[in-house]
Amino acid sequence: MAEHRYEPKQIEPRWQRVWADERTWEVSNDEADGREASYVLEMLPYPSGEPHIGHLKVYSVGDAVAHFHRRSGRRVLHPMGYDAFGLPAENHAIQTGQHPRDSTDAAIASFQRQFREWGISIDWTREFGTHEPRYYRWTQWIFLALYEAGLAYRKEAAVKWCPVDQTVLANEQVVDGHCERCGALVEARQLEQWFFRITDYADRLLTDLDGIDWPEHVKTMQRNWIGRSEGAEVAFRCEDLDPAHPIDYPVFTTRPDTLFGATFFVMAPEHPDVLRLAAGTEHEDAVREYVNRSLTESAQERGDLDKEKTGVPLGRSVVNPVNGERLPMYVADYVLMEYGTGAIMAVPAHDERDHAFAVRFGLPIRRVIADPEGSGELPYTGDGPLVDSHPDFDGLPNREALGAIVDWLDREGKGHASVNYRLRDWLLSRQRYWGCPIPIVHCDACGLVPVPAEQLPVLLPDIEDYAPKGRSPLAAAEDWVRTTCPRCGGPARRETDTMDTFVDSSWYFLRYCDASNDEAAWSKEALARWMPVDQYIGGVEHAILHLLYARFFVKALADLGHMPDGVQEPFARLFTQGMITKDGAKMSKSKGNVVSPREIVERFGADTARCYILFIGPPDQDADWSDSAVEGMFRFLSRFWRACAVAADELADHPVLDEPGEDAVRILRKANWAIERVTSAMGGRFAFNTAIAAVMELFNELTPERRGAADPGSVRFGLATAASLLFPFAPHASADAHHRLTGARVWEEPWPAADPAYLEAEEFELVVQVNGKVRDRVSAPADADRDALLALARDRPNVIAHLDGHEVVKEVVVPGRLVNFVVR
RNA sequence: GCGGAUGUGGCGGAAUUGGUAGACGCGCAGGCUUCAGGUGCCUGUGGGGGCAACCCCGUGGAGGUUCGAGUCCUCUCAUCCGCACCA
Numbered sequence: 001m002a003e004h005r006y007e008p009k010q011i012e013p014r015w016q017r018v019w020a021d022e023r024t025w026e027v028s029n030d031e032a033d034g035r036e037a038s039y040v041l042e043m044l045p046y047p048s049g050e051p052h053i054g055h056l057k058v059y060s061v062g063d064a065v066a067h068f069h070r071r072s073g074r075r076v077l078h079p080m081g082y083d084a085f086g087l088p089a090e091n092h093a094i095q096t097g098q099h100p101r102d103s104t105d106a107a108i109a110s111f112q113r114q115f116r117e118w119g120i121s122i123d124w125t126r127e128f129g130t131h132e133p134r135y136y137r138w139t140q141w142i143f144l145a146l147y148e149a150g151l152a153y154r155k156e157a158a159v160k161w162c163p164v165d166q167t168v169l170a171n172e173q174v175v176d177g178h179c180e181r182c183g184a185l186v187e188a189r190q191l192e193q194w195f196f197r198i199t200d201y202a203d204r205l206l207t208d209l210d211g212i213d214w215p216e217h218v219k220t221m222q223r224n225w226i227g228r229s230e231g232a233e234v235a236f237r238c239e240d241l242d243p244a245h246p247i248d249y250p251v252f253t254t255r256p257d258t259l260f261g262a263t264f265f266v267m268a269p270e271h272p273d274v275l276r277l278a279a280g281t282e283h284e285d286a287v288r289e290y291v292n293r294s295l296t297e298s299a300q301e302r303g304d305l306d307k308e309k310t311g312v313p314l315g316r317s318v319v320n321p322v323n324g325e326r327l328p329m330y331v332a333d334y335v336l337m338e339y340g341t342g343a344i345m346a347v348p349a350h351d352e353r354d355h356a357f358a359v360r361f362g363l364p365i366r367r368v369i370a371d372p373e374g375s376g377e378l379p380y381t382g383d384g385p386l387v388d389s390h391p392d393f394d395g396l397p398n399r400e401a402l403g404a405i406v407d408w409l410d411r412e413g414k415g416h417a418s419v420n421y422r423l424r425d426w427l428l429s430r431q432r433y434w435g436c437p438i439p440i441v442h443c444d445a446c447g448l449v450p451v452p453a454e455q456l457p458v459l460l461p462d463i464e465d466y467a468p469k470g471r472s473p474l475a476a477a478e479d480w481v482r483t484t485c486p487r488c489g490g491p492a493r494r495e496t497d498t499m500d501t502f503v504d505s506s507w508y509f510l511r512y513c514d515a516s517n518d519e520a521a522w523s524k525e526a527l528a529r530w531m532p533v534d535q536y537i538g539g540v541e542h543a544i545l546h547l548l549y550a551r552f553f554v555k556a557l558a559d560l561g562h563m564p565d566g567v568q569e570p571f572a573r574l575f576t577q578g579m580i581t582k583d584g585a586k587m588s589k590s591k592g593n594v595v596s597p598r599e600i601v602e603r604f605g606a607d608t609a610r611c612y613i614l615f616i617g618p619p620d621q622d623a624d625w626s627d628s629a630v631e632g633m634f635r636f637l638s639r640f641w642r643a644c645a646v647a648a649d650e651l652a653d654h655p656v657l658d659e660p661g662e663d664a665v666r667i668l669r670k671a672n673w674a675i676e677r678v679t680s681a682m683g684g685r686f687a688f689n690t691a692i693a694a695v696m697e698l699f700n701e702l703t704p705e706r707r708g709a710a711d712p713g714s715v716r717f718g719l720a721t722a723a724s725l726l727f728p729f730a731p732h733a734s735a736d737a738h739h740r741l742t743g744a745r746v747w748e749e750p751w752p753a754a755d756p757a758y759l760e761a762e763e764f765e766l767v768v769q770v771n772g773k774v775r776d777r778v779s780a781p782a783d784a785d786r787d788a789l790l791a792l793a794r795d796r797p798n799v800i801a802h803l804d805g806h807e808v809v810k811e812v813v814v815p816g817r818l819v820n821f822v823v824r
Numbered sequence: 825g826c827g828g829a830u831g832u833g834g835c836g837g838a839a840u841u842g843g844u845a846g847a848c849g850c851g852c853a854g855g856c857u858u859c860a861g862g863u864g865c866c867u868g869u870g871g872g873g874g875c876a877a878c879c880c881c882g883u884g885g886a887g888g889u890u891c892g893a894g895u896c897c898u899c900u901c902a903u904c905c906g907c908a909c910c911a
Binding site: 340693772 | 828829830843850864878890891907909
């Protein structure tokens with residue numbers, strides 16, 4: 001007998017070569033073979049250095065799903081690309097002078113090599129990097145489509161500025177007042193920037209969440225981020241400046257029921273009218289000083305909740321539209337310009353912040369909602385009947401009064417029901433080099449002029465100095481900046497900002513559907529074939545940014561007629577995988593606890609690495625890496641492969657007997673049980689850990705010791721079934737083992753179906769309880785009825801002992817499971 | 825503060841509609857084989873008691889519902905994550 005050793009270094013490249021030579025995983029858009037289409041997609045990697053353990057996890061999960069879909073009879077699109085623009089490559093260039101393109105392309109080469117070594121089943125014909133002109137040409141085209149639809153615009157606004165990265169940031173990229181990338185304290189700056197009008201889609205982005213199959217916590221995060229509030233907009237009139245021309249200041253409130261309790265009025269320091277209002281009053285200097293201080297304060301300092309309330313009177317007043325009372329005006333930094341209208345009515349009796357401010361500044365506090373519990377404490381933010389408001393409303397429960405008051409305001413023309421969102425427009429321009437150029441020309445005569453579509457792409461020019469200087473490094477490429485206006489032909493300058501890389505990744509899944517189209521970003525027919533993505537897989541860290549932006553793009557493109565009918569969402573199902581930690585901590589170079597996939601694959605092979613990472617626990621949860629457990633997985637695959645190789649020699653060509661013996665039936669039962677287990681684990685919840693455990697259990701029944709007198713055909717069937725079920729997780733070893741045992745290619749085999757005849761057992765282990773405690777177990781026929789089971793149970797010696805001297809008051813029988821005697 | 829999640833052996837984790845808690849694996853212990861071994865194989869392994877048959881305890885904690893609770897209900901503790909002066 002030949003000696004068999006499990007050598008992944010020989011097995012894995014052999015099968016990888018077959019798949020590459022035969023282009024096994026490629027799918028065309030033209031096939032009309034009746035198979036259902038399935039689009040399985042993992043989030044595209046940012047190519048830096050080489051793949052880390054998180055990449056191994058996400059692609060191991062995605063590949064298992066892709067294989068399962070294929071063998072379940074679907075035609076599967078499973079592509080790969082690279083999110084190749086971005087700051088790390090640019091920062092590397094600043095340090096070393098190496099062109100970001102060179103370091104990025106080197107990283108991509110390393111990713112490609114390793115993805116192939118991992119045996120991931122990718123259609124490589126659709127591959128691209130977002131930094132390639134053939135891709136970003138269409139990123140620019142989308143930008144212009146949105147620009148022409150009014151969904152991309154330029155305006156001056158208070159924006160978030162990272163002093164280290166020397167660029168503006170989107171709100172979504174500021175975490176606790178710090179730059180998400182580099183951790184620097186973010187500053188506020190007044191700058192003219194490019195925005196996408198994502199706020200136009202706030203409502204649809206919110207309501208359409210109900211129709212997609214995403215983890216609830218991700219939906220919740222998006223709902224919180226969009227932050228819808230229902231309330232009313234109410235105008236407060238100021239007649240102090242010029243009684244002939246009063247100014248109406250609208251405020252947004254979620255509590256119009258408390259309007260009668262308003263005792264003062266507050267504006268944000270950024271409010272454009274603050275200085276004008278204070279001018280000429282005794283408070284003018286104090287206001288100017290306060291505003292200046294607020295504007296230079298960091299977002300973190302200003303947002304500190306423990307900070308005492310500050311503010312300055314404006315020396316002016318507004319009129320409360322519901323009762324004509326004059327309310328003093330203040331400027332205070334607890335009011336935010338970005339939310340609502342930048343001004344609020346303050347109701348200290350029923351709002352904690354207003355209460356704190358009123359106490360600090362000695363302002364009146366007027367209760368207008370009674371507390372049904374009778375507590376006199378203020379502020380009171382609960383519900384109750386209105387008091388001291390207006391005869392028409394007093395006594396009404398406040399929720400009812402709210403509607404009545406809004407109706408009244410509406411009739412009087414003083415306000416109306418209103419909805420406010422926390423979501424703000426997406427700031428997309430960046431003062432950085434390594435990104436997609438914004439295809440706009442500035443012409444002194446014509447203003448902003450889009451670059452005509454036939455002139456796309458606007459190529460990113462090469463430059464000498466990548467260091468940011470507060471303006472885009474592109475500005476230094478003077479020959480490139482100088483151009484002619486496409487409209488009037490006069491001298492003009494190119495836009496020198498580049499796009500946020502999240503723009504690139506907001507549509508890449510569309511391009512995969514039609515990656516080699518030179519005429520258009522895609523054809524609608526190609527999208528209709530694949531979109532939406534059936535299963536999207538990635539890290540939860542993208543729960544807001546990427547996943548919200550991509551949804552916005554698809555909706556906006558659908559409105560512009562670029563999507564096939566019915567496609568309103570990019571990702572029908574989402575799975576978020578947990579992180580792999582080491583010693584309980586996030587892996588990082590500085591901690592020195594990084595596990596390199598390359599080293600693991602080198603030592604144990606890709607199958608071991610992939611199986612281990614799926615076996616470690618439920619893939620949506622964080623899991624801690626264990627070196628010894630990896631070795632355990634290698635031992636299992638070795639044992640398994642060796643057993644198959646030996647069996648292939650010894651048991652060749654034996655069929656399963658028509659009337660298998662007792663030991664064979666046990667194996668056939670276990671095999672069908674495993675089919676059932678693995679299939680259901682692949683379905684809803686991606687319980688790959690239990691799927692692999694089921695294959696292990698099946699294999700444990702097949703060891704020479706356990707087989708007993710089973711015939712060779714049944715043993716071979718058991719092993720081949722195990723190989724077939726293991727294929728989505730360990731494709732190389734499984735393909736090899738399956739081929740040795742059967743001569744067939746496992747990926748061409750349909751997913752096995754369990755034979756119901758072998759799922760039903762003839763006997764089961766009856767559990768016998770007395771007062772809910774297990775006292776014995778006895779084998780019982782599967783079809784035994786209630787009386788038979790009770791008789792069997794009563795006969796057990798330990799049961800007799802526990803029933804002795806007691807009265808049985810109840811007998812509970814669960815057929816197929818247990819008997820419980822309740823005794824006194 | 826608001827929202828979301830998670831608590832099960834030494835460790836990672838299993839456990840259909842409430843019905844045998846601890847599958848599978850790691851680790852550990854003992855044995856066998858080989859022996860230079862870090863390989864391979866077998867057995868055992870929640871805690872406590874007992875020669876044994878068995879008995880008691882046990883899913884973060886406290887109550888409750890039930891013949892029966894890891895699972896359902898109430899309260900509570902801990903950890904993690906998201907948002908946070910959003911009017």
